[in-house]
Amino acid sequence: xxxxxxxxxxxxxxxxxxxxxxxxxxxxxxxxxxSYKQVGTDKVKGIAWYTCGPTVYxxxxxxxxxxxxxxxxxxxxxxxxxxQQPLHQRSQKPIFxxxxxxxxxxxxxxxxxxxxxxxxxxxxxxxxFFQDLQALNVLPPSIVTRVSEHVEHAIIPYIQRILKNNxxxxxxxxxxxxxxxxxxxxxTAFERSRGGLNKYGxxxxxxxxxxxxxxxxxxxxxxxxxxxKRDPRDFCLWKxxxxxxDMYWNSPWGQGRPGWHIECSAMIDSxxxxxxxxxxxxxxxxxxxxxxxxxxxxxQAEAYRTDHNNHEPTKQEEWIPHWIHTGHLHIHGAKMSKSxxxxxxxxxxxxxxxxxxxxxxxxxxxxxxxCLGLSGHYTAPATYSETRILEA
Numbered sequence: 001x002x003x004x005x006x007x008x009x010x011x012x013x014x015x016x017x018x019x020x021x022x023x024x025x026x027x028x029x030x031x032x033x034x035s036y037k038q039v040g041t042d043k044v045k046g047i048a049w050y051t052c053g054p055t056v057y058x059x060x061x062x063x064x065x066x067x068x069x070x071x072x073x074x075x076x077x078x079x080x081x082x083x084q085q086p087l088h089q090r091s092q093k094p095i096f097x098x099x100x101x102x103x104x105x106x107x108x109x110x111x112x113x114x115x116x117x118x119x120x121x122x123x124x125x126x127x128x129f130f131q132d133l134q135a136l137n138v139l140p141p142s143i144v145t146r147v148s149e150h151v152e153h154a155i156i157p158y159i160q161r162i163l164k165n166n167x168x169x170x171x172x173x174x175x176x177x178x179x180x181x182x183x184x185x186x187x188t189a190f191e192r193s194r195g196g197l198n199k200y201g202x203x204x205x206x207x208x209x210x211x212x213x214x215x216x217x218x219x220x221x222x223x224x225x226x227x228x229k230r231d232p233r234d235f236c237l238w239k240x241x242x243x244x245x246d247m248y249w250n251s252p253w254g255q256g257r258p259g260w261h262i263e264c265s266a267m268i269d270s271x272x273x274x275x276x277x278x279x280x281x282x283x284x285x286x287x288x289x290x291x292x293x294x295x296x297x298x299x300q301a302e303a304y305r306t307d308h309n310n311h312e313p314t315k316q317e318e319w320i321p322h323w324i325h326t327g328h329l330h331i332h333g334a335k336m337s338k339s340x341x342x343x344x345x346x347x348x349x350x351x352x353x354x355x356x357x358x359x360x361x362x363x364x365x366x367x368x369x370x371c372l373g374l375s376g377h378y379t380a381p382a383t384y385s386e387t388r389i390l391e392a
Contacts, residue, residue: 026081028074029379031290031323032203039281039322046092047078048278050268050320051141052285052293055101056125057110060132061343062367062384063329063336067286069371070326070378072138074284092277098141099267100126102148103257108245118247119148132346136364145267147258151249154270155258158304159183159237167193167303168237170253171228180228181240181254185261187233190299193306197316200233200299203323204291208233213292235296237262261296265304268320284324287379294323327381336384344384366392 030037051071054060078094101107102122111118130140147155162168163183167190171182187200201208214232236259241248248255258266272280285294301319329336336343350363370392375382 026078028322028324030321031325031379032318032321037322043089044091045277045279047082047094047282048097048272048275048280049075049078049094049282049284050097050099050264050280051283052264052289053098053100053141053144054126054129055104055106056122056129057104057106058125058338059345059347060129061336061338061345062331062349063286063343065132065136065346065349065367066329066371066375066382066384067326068133068138069136069368071284071324072136073372073378074324075139095142095275095278096139097143097145097268097271099145099147099264100129101260101263102126102146103151103247103263104260108247112244122148128347132350135350136346137368143271145271147263147267150263150267150270151258155262155266156238156249156251158266158269158300159258159262160252162237162300162303165193165303165306167306169230181238181256182236183238183253184229184234185237185296185300185303186230187235187299188231190303190306193303194316198299198302198306201291201295203295203298207291208295235259235261235292237300261293262300264293265297265300269301269304280320282322282324283320285326287325287327290323290325294325324379326378327376330381330383331385366390 027036027038029035030039051068054064075094075096082090082094100122102119107118107122111121114121126146133140159168162185163170166186168183168185171180171184173180190198191200192198207213211232238251238253239256239259240253241255241257245257248257268280268283272278283294283297298319302316305316305319331342331344334340334342349367366389370389371378374388374392375384
């Protein structure tokens, strides 16, 4: 589904590091190169921006709100700079893509707890999420991509291509020595391909090289499956269906569903085929997605583009040249997180803040002003409290 961004009129007080370049591009901090970098269009194709959206199994909290409000400032700045260009110099209008993860272990578990179909649960929380963004005055995405709508025509063929390039493998059941139905990305083979030019973990080198992370990793198949992987860093592209699961698709490897990381790589490439006059310049999300999610997205996309018949090492253009990550939000001295029950939902904040004195028209304005100013740089962590909101 899609919705068009409305034209906006802004003043010129953008965030300090969003600057018009003398050649008409933008200068923003890039997580991949760890530097401020100009990212301009190629004068022909318009900007496409992809943001990792919610996993819709529960209500959104203020940590999510800060991420999407801060990214909204950048979206508005990009639209403003586009509209300031002379008509004869404009390329296509920027588009903003957001995914919705509506297939996930957490969704299946919550649906069982509530005795509701997973699809209905996901639709309910997706609707709530976008209502929350609207209440926060966040511009809607131009395009919404849902995992469930891309499994057959985008994700399965994407996995097949990576397998064909010999950069993934079907996990073998240790007891029967037959296929388990799970497909895993082969990190070792990936790093050896293209004359060693492929580098796993370049977005987050310290984390990607930390053996303790992979030793601690526990997936829903347990330690036995982890021991069967060729490398502790290998990650799941396709999960075999469990008997109790009622959300699954047929595939060449049996009934199952996509792993988490593959969805964004496949959906980005699939969506961009529909917009040949745009180029994907930006990928954004919270800093907690930097590793392993965004790290694995890059590896998958590069593996997809690796020609298994061409052994001559040639340098590839970066799949996406600019990565933007927003900092964690802390409350009561710890990261705001659903898993630790240390969070305030967006709706609870907006409702409870109605009683606070404010010089602005609404709690959402207060929150946006705090994000723009006293919460600090959008790439850095921030600490939330009612006092800080009132100070803003």
